[in-house]
Amino acid sequence: MATKTEKKREDLRKRLVDAAELAIAEGGLRGLKARDVTTKAGCALGALYNAVEDLDQLVMLVNSRTLASLGENLRMSVAQDAPPTQAMQALAGAYVDFALDNTSLWSAIFNHKMAIGAEVPDWHKAEYPVLIAEIIAPLGQLRPDLPPEALTLRAQTLFASVHGVVQLAIHGRFVGVPVSSLKSEVAALVDAMTRGIHLV
Amino acid sequence: MATKTEKKREDLRKRLVDAAELAIAEGGLRGLKARDVTTKAGCALGALYNAVEDLDQLVMLVNSRTLASLGENLRMSVAQDAPPTQAMQALAGAYVDFALDNTSLWSAIFNHKMAIGAEVPDWHKAEYPVLIAEIIAPLGQLRPDLPPEALTLRAQTLFASVHGVVQLAIHGRFVGVPVSSLKSEVAALVDAMTRGIHLV
DNA sequence: TTTGCTAAATGAACGACGTTCAAGTTCATT
DNA sequence: AATGAACTTGAACGTCGTTCATTTAGCAAA
Numbered sequence: 001m002a003t004k005t006e007k008k009r010e011d012l013r014k015r016l017v018d019a020a021e022l023a024i025a026e027g028g029l030r031g032l033k034a035r036d037v038t039t040k041a042g043c044a045l046g047a048l049y050n051a052v053e054d055l056d057q058l059v060m061l062v063n064s065r066t067l068a069s070l071g072e073n074l075r076m077s078v079a080q081d082a083p084p085t086q087a088m089q090a091l092a093g094a095y096v097d098f099a100l101d102n103t104s105l106w107s108a109i110f111n112h113k114m115a116i117g118a119e120v121p122d123w124h125k126a127e128y129p130v131l132i133a134e135i136i137a138p139l140g141q142l143r144p145d146l147p148p149e150a151l152t153l154r155a156q157t158l159f160a161s162v163h164g165v166v167q168l169a170i171h172g173r174f175v176g177v178p179v180s181s182l183k184s185e186v187a188a189l190v191d192a193m194t195r196g197i198h199l200v
Numbered sequence: 201m202a203t204k205t206e207k208k209r210e211d212l213r214k215r216l217v218d219a220a221e222l223a224i225a226e227g228g229l230r231g232l233k234a235r236d237v238t239t240k241a242g243c244a245l246g247a248l249y250n251a252v253e254d255l256d257q258l259v260m261l262v263n264s265r266t267l268a269s270l271g272e273n274l275r276m277s278v279a280q281d282a283p284p285t286q287a288m289q290a291l292a293g294a295y296v297d298f299a300l301d302n303t304s305l306w307s308a309i310f311n312h313k314m315a316i317g318a319e320v321p322d323w324h325k326a327e328y329p330v331l332i333a334e335i336i337a338p339l340g341q342l343r344p345d346l347p348p349e350a351l352t353l354r355a356q357t358l359f360a361s362v363h364g365v366v367q368l369a370i371h372g373r374f375v376g377v378p379v380s381s382l383k384s385e386v387a388a389l390v391d392a393m394t395r396g397i398h399l400v
Numbered sequence: 401t402t403t404g405c406t407a408a409a410t411g412a413a414c415g416a417c418g419t420t421c422a423a424g425t426t427c428a429t430t
Numbered sequence: 431a432a433t434g435a436a437c438t439t440g441a442a443c444g445t446c447g448t449t450c451a452t453t454t455a456g457c458a459a460a
Contacts, residue, residue, distance in 0.1 A: 005407070005456060030316065034447055044410045049448070051408095110371075111311065116230065120373055128375045156377045157365055157385040164364015165357055171310075173320055175328045177356045185357040189393070196392025205427060205436070234418055244439045249419070251437095 013051045013061075015041040021062045021105070028104045029059065029112060059112050060124045066105045071130035073098050084138035085194045091134055092162050092190045096183055099166045107171070110163075132159045142197050158193060162186055212251045213261075215241040221262045221305070228304045229259065229311060259312050260324045266305045271330035273298050284338035285394045291334055292362050292390045296383055299366045307371070310363075332359045342397050358393060362386055 019040035023032045034055060038045050052058050077094035078087045099106045114120060135155040140146070146154065165186055168176030177185045219240035223232045234255060238245050252258050277294035278287045299306045314320060335355040340346070346354065365386055368376030377385045 003457080008456095009408085027316070028313075030313070033445090035445090045447095046411065046449080047409055055447070113228075113230070116227070125374045128373045131375050153377055153381055153385060154388070156368070156375060157389055160365040160368040160372070160376060161361035161389055162364070164362070164367060165360040167364060167367070168356070168360040172360070173328045174325045175331050175356060176360060177353055181353055185353060188354070189357055189361055192393050192396025193389070194396075196394075196396040209437085233416090235416090245418095246420080246440070247438055255418070 009051060012041065012043055012047065015043075016048065016051055016058060017061045017065070020058045021065065024059070024062055024108050025102070025104050029108050031104075032059065054115075056112075056114055056118060059108065060120070062105070063109050063112060064124060064127055066102070066109055067127045067130055069102075070095075070098050070106070070109075071133070074130070074134050078134060078138075082138075084141040085191075087138035088135070088158075088190050088194055089187060091138075092186050093183065095162060096166055096186055099170065100179070100182075103170060110167070132156055135159060139197070142194060154197070158190075161189060161193070165189060209251060212241065212243055212247065216243075216248065216251055216258060217261045217265070220258045221265065224259070224262055224308050225302070225304050229308050232259065254315075256312075256314055256318060259308065260320070262305070263309050263312060264324060264327055266302070266309055267327045267330055269302075270295075270298050270306070270309075271333070274330070274334050278334060278338075282338075284341040285391075287338035288335070288358075288390050288394055289387060291338075292386050293383065295362060296366055296386055299370060300379070300382075303370060310367070331363075332356055335359060339397070342394060354397070358390075361389060361393070365389060 016037060019037045020032055022040070023037055032055065034048055035045055037058070038048050043051075048055075048058075052061070073094050074091055077090045079090065082090065132152070132155045135158055136151055139155050139158065140151055143151065143154070165177065166182065169179055169182045169185075170176070216237060219237045220232055222240070223237055232255060234248055235245055237258070238248050243251075248255075248258075252261070273294050274291055277290045279290065282290065332352070332355045335358055336351055339355050339358065340351055343351065343354070365377065366382065369379055369382045369385075370376070
């Protein structure tokens, strides 16, 4: 049964995550302030620490949403029965688009650092593989020789390389490619990678 | 002439950057505290703001050193008259080694964010191209058809892709490759890229 | 309904932080 | 030696995340 206490607790949690998501979207991780977020959520400052462990956990809850949303975008980007190289390009393109359209929330996924001594809980760690899940199938078609663990490893490398180009393009200090060239450079990278992968 | 005032000012600056470098190396950007760093440098809290604009500038001065040191490592890694693919592998390997051996200082280069409203000054921006400078020559040999701007662009993409793999391996939440596989995966990435580049 | 117990809400207070500032001190120049 | 500018000092300020004693609300047994 949903007691009144539990319902209110859940409601407050949702309002807090909503407010935190908005704050991060507007001002990045730096824009997330306990006082702002509780005001926006309509509760007292101290109530935050009843609904949630601390600000770190609030960030993780926001990142959880972002990862789910990003995962859905990636999943929807691949046309059914698309050839593997086309699937790779579609995934990379969707990733670039998401990062450009949701820069602050996307950055928070990778830039959030826990307080010293604190570890990322398992439930949140388990949400990250969504980033590479869709790569594995087309990569497996390109490299039927690779055993599953090697396939996962190569998918991680592939994702990380694309991620790096996007990250430095958006946040790099004049070593990243200009954002105007981002999509074409990522496409060239994926092209080279899939060709190279095919040949090795 | 070096007046006594100027000499002392320079000395203090150096001691502050030394202390800041140590603090970042030990505790990351989060480990840099105004009170700690001034105590370690042997001056009063307020003196920091006479020697230096603020903590952001102190971080940039540390990053300046790290970039110079990293640049030297990259330069020394390439054997003279090495074939271009070998030069690429050497550069990537040196980059991985530097990141693994100086993780906190290396991270600070990419994770430091200025206070809101503040911009990275030009003198510091100008220090980042050291990261891609050495890539251009061997890449030019692989792609003699590319005009200079396209060459720079492709070098940036190449660097960023390697950087991404290293970054996620070291800081990723279970989407990066294990550190034990980092060198071989980066090597495979560079191999695929140079092969792919050669063919396009 | 009333009573007692548990759990949540509240906002003042705490400690740590970056930064500023009025006061005292040192230095270069006359 | 005297003057004015520059540096040094550490207390003080404002902001932050977090805690806590107190008040308030929800729930179950009588």
